[in-house]
Amino acid sequence: xxxxxxxxxxxxxxxxxxxxxxxxxxxxxxxxxxxxxxxxxxxxxxxxxxxxxxxxxxxxxxxxxxxxxxxxxxxxxxxxxxxxxxxxxxxxxxxxxxxxxxxxxxxxxxxxxxxxxxxxxxxxxxxxxxxxxxxxxxxxxxxxxxxx
Amino acid sequence: xxxxxxxxxxxxxxxxxxxxxxxxxxxxxxxxxxxxxxxxxxxxxxxxxxxxxxxxxxxxxxxxxxxxxxxxxxxxxxxxxxxxxxxxxxxxxxxxxxxxxxxxxxxxxxxxxxxxxxxxxxxxxxxxxxxxxxxxxxxxxxxxxxxxxxxxxxxxxxxxxxxxxxxxxxxxxxxxxxxxxxxxxxxxxxxxxxxxxxxxxxxxxxxxxxxxxxxxxxxxxxxxxxxxxxxxxxxxxxxxxxxxxxxxxxxxxxxxxxxxxxxxxxxxxxxxxxxxxxxxxxxxxxxxxxxxxxxxxxxxxxxxxxxxxxxxxxxxxxxxxxxxxxxxxxxxxxxxxxxxxxxxxxxxxxxxxxxxxxxxxxxxxxxxxxxxxxxxxxxxxxxxxxxxxxxxxxxxxxxxxxxxxxxxxxxxxxxxxxx
Numbered sequence: 001x002x003x004x005x006x007x008x009x010x011x012x013x014x015x016x017x018x019x020x021x022x023x024x025x026x027x028x029x030x031x032x033x034x035x036x037x038x039x040x041x042x043x044x045x046x047x048x049x050x051x052x053x054x055x056x057x058x059x060x061x062x063x064x065x066x067x068x069x070x071x072x073x074x075x076x077x078x079x080x081x082x083x084x085x086x087x088x089x090x091x092x093x094x095x096x097x098x099x100x101x102x103x104x105x106x107x108x109x110x111x112x113x114x115x116x117x118x119x120x121x122x123x124x125x126x127x128x129x130x131x132x133x134x135x136x137x138x139x140x141x142x143x144x145x146x147x148x
Numbered sequence: 149x150x151x152x153x154x155x156x157x158x159x160x161x162x163x164x165x166x167x168x169x170x171x172x173x174x175x176x177x178x179x180x181x182x183x184x185x186x187x188x189x190x191x192x193x194x195x196x197x198x199x200x201x202x203x204x205x206x207x208x209x210x211x212x213x214x215x216x217x218x219x220x221x222x223x224x225x226x227x228x229x230x231x232x233x234x235x236x237x238x239x240x241x242x243x244x245x246x247x248x249x250x251x252x253x254x255x256x257x258x259x260x261x262x263x264x265x266x267x268x269x270x271x272x273x274x275x276x277x278x279x280x281x282x283x284x285x286x287x288x289x290x291x292x293x294x295x296x297x298x299x300x301x302x303x304x305x306x307x308x309x310x311x312x313x314x315x316x317x318x319x320x321x322x323x324x325x326x327x328x329x330x331x332x333x334x335x336x337x338x339x340x341x342x343x344x345x346x347x348x349x350x351x352x353x354x355x356x357x358x359x360x361x362x363x364x365x366x367x368x369x370x371x372x373x374x375x376x377x378x379x380x381x382x383x384x385x386x387x388x389x390x391x392x393x394x395x396x397x398x399x400x401x402x403x404x405x406x407x408x409x410x411x412x413x414x415x416x417x418x419x420x421x422x423x424x425x426x427x428x429x430x431x432x433x434x435x436x437x438x439x440x441x442x443x444x445x446x447x448x449x450x451x452x453x454x455x456x457x458x459x460x461x462x463x464x465x466x467x468x469x470x471x472x473x474x475x476x477x478x479x480x481x482x483x484x485x486x487x488x489x490x491x492x493x494x495x496x497x498x499x500x501x502x503x504x505x506x507x508x509x510x511x512x513x514x515x516x517x518x519x520x521x522x523x524x525x526x527x528x529x530x531x532x533x534x535x536x537x538x539x540x541x542x543x544x545x546x547x548x549x550x551x552x553x554x555x556x557x558x559x560x561x562x563x564x565x566x567x
Binding site for chain 1 (some may be wrong): 304450504505506522529535565
């Protein structure tokens with residue numbers, strides 16, 4: 001039986017209570033809205049990408065469950081300072097981890113691995129991936145994305 | 149008929165719930181190593197053995213296609229299928245068996261009325277009146293037909309407790325209103341609407357009235373003649389019957405005047421390449437091979453609930469609701485959404501700092517099944533400014549122990565979130 005503590009780790013509670021990079025980002029170059037019609041979660045993700053293609057700053061705002069909020073918060077920490085290409089690679093690696101699929105390439109996920117437990121909770125996968133789909137949409141230049 | 153439905157003696161006074169629970173095999177299972185506490189009955193209810201056996205018996209012993217074979221089995225199947233129609237008629241106290249149309253569920257019933265009656269009768273500028281507490285299935289079919297016909301959808305508001313503002317409803321019901329479509333019991337708030345009064349208002353303005361009975365039919369006696377409505381829709385699966393079967397009841401003259409909803413076998417009188425004519429209702433609205441066994445299972449479910457007694461079920465669930473209201477008031481930070489004057493056995497609630505999905509996952513790990521989400525009533529969520537709620541909904545087989553388990557699990561939610 002999957003343990004609830006595999007899903008709700010302390011790091012997740014911490015990021016849920018005190019989400020990092022939370023709020024609107026002035027001077028953003030990329031912005032997308034993510035929406036999960038299943039549970040009503042919504043978030044807006046902002047990126048400020050420099051001329052060298054690196055994410056200089058990132059922020060999100062919105063409301064969601066602990067998993068979705070913590071995932072968004074962890075996302076902002078892990079993509080800051082990376083190139084868009086590296087961020088997309090993280091997205092693919094994260095997605096593979098959550099879906100319990102083999103990653104096509106080796107990806108160092110670092111602290112994002114605290115969300116690995118989500119794969120045992122199929123009903124919660126979309127909570128964890130919403131922010132990442134929104135990041136992908138922002139990079140692709142889409143303004144809205146829905147995970148249903 | 150020889151279906152082996154077990155008779156349930158009418159119970160006087162309180163339900164013998166422990167005995168009734170044994171009729172439901174699904175309730176005996178363990179979930180995640182714990183006793184299943186099933187509080188998601190507004191989504192769908194479990195099935196008594198009488199329904200399971202009726203379905204199996206029919207497939208094993210009487211099964212064939214209906215209304216067309218001349219052989220023995222087809223006659224048995226037709227008899228059982230039409231017998232189920234009669235059971236539905238009696239259940240609704242409808243005047244005539246031919247007014248009972250078998251459909252897939254409440255959703256299809258409302259779509260049928262919107263597309264067929266609405267498509268034929270709505271003109272640009274005409275109005276359809278619904279309430280703010282409707283399920284998507286009593287909103288979207290009307291939006292679709294309004295788009296097609298140029299009619300306008302109007303929405304009667306509710307107050308902060310989830311009561312329909314009847315005077316606003318009356319004000320919005322005007323000379324262009326052609327139909328009002330209202331739920332008898334809100335799936336998101338538990339509100340019981342004063343349907344008789346709403347039907348009177350509709351009729352006073354020359355409008356028809358459709359009642360969405362998806363939630364009401366399993367939880368209170370329904371009498372379409374007493375309600376005075378023109379259309380009534382409900383689903384089998386919430387009434388302890390099979391999925392994929394439901395009922396549209398409509399006054400016969402309406403069904404006779406309405407154009408077909410779908411074309412195909414069964415619904416015709418004569419077909420030529422120059423044109424076709426329609427069978428009389430209900431066949432006109434039952435194109436194709438129907439869900440024969442679903443209807444028979446629904447018939448068995450109706451026998452079961454009538455055996456237990458709708459009044460007794462309603463009383464039992466009211467007691468559970470009162471007990472739950474009291475118990476949930478003890479959970480710190482929990483806020484009930486929907487405190488209407490008249491409510492039936494469901495409670496929608498939120499914690500201001502814990503998302504309903506987290507609540508649902510943790511409850512599930514305690515063996516407690518609730519629904520967490522928008523309950524296909526997004527406008528209700530918008531009305532209360534919440535993305536979603538958790539909802540515990542009761543059935544005849546629920547007990548005070550189930551509610552105690554819910555409350556204990558909610559305390560665990562709070563302690564996990566450290567608040």
